[in-house]
Amino acid sequence: MAKKPIQSDSKEQNVSFENALSELESIVARLxxxxxxxxxxxxxxxxxxxxxxxxxxxxxxAEQRVEILLNGNSDDAALAPFNPDAE
Known part of the structure; x- marks a missing residue:
């Protein structure tokens, strides 16, 4: 079987959750x-x-984003971009 090159970190971050899960399932099947x-x-x-x-x-x-939305006061809640590196 031909070897697949390991993808770079920058490309990995662009893979959607669904695509990553699908690829992971394929890897498990091959293993x-x-x-x-x-x-x-x-x-x-x-x-x-x-x-x-x-x-x-x-x-x-995603869990943090949902938590932010659920815990906000609906009267004065303002949506802001989520920054995972802010913590």
């Missing part, structure tokens, strides 16, 4: 098939970990 060489399996595992971490981060950001 479970048992047909990959050790090197290919390690590369797939590494990519899977990157996608899982990215997905977890996106879920945390």
């Amino acid at each position: 479970e098939s048992g047909e990959l060489s050790l090197e290919d399996a390690l590369n797939e595992f590494e990519r899977g970990i990157q996608l899982a971490r990215q997905g977890q981060q996106k879920l945390q950001q």
Whole structure:
């Protein structure tokens, strides 16, 4: 099987949660098939970990956005861009 190049960090951040989840499911299927060489399996595992971490981060950001919206007072609530690095 041909090796896939590991994508750069900048491209990873542009992957939607749904696309990351889909790719992660494909990686799991390939790993479970048992047909990959050790090197290919390690590369797939590494990519899977990157996608899982990215997905977890996106879920945390979404949860924080929802919490901000739910805890705001509807009378004087003003929407502001969410900045995850502000903490």
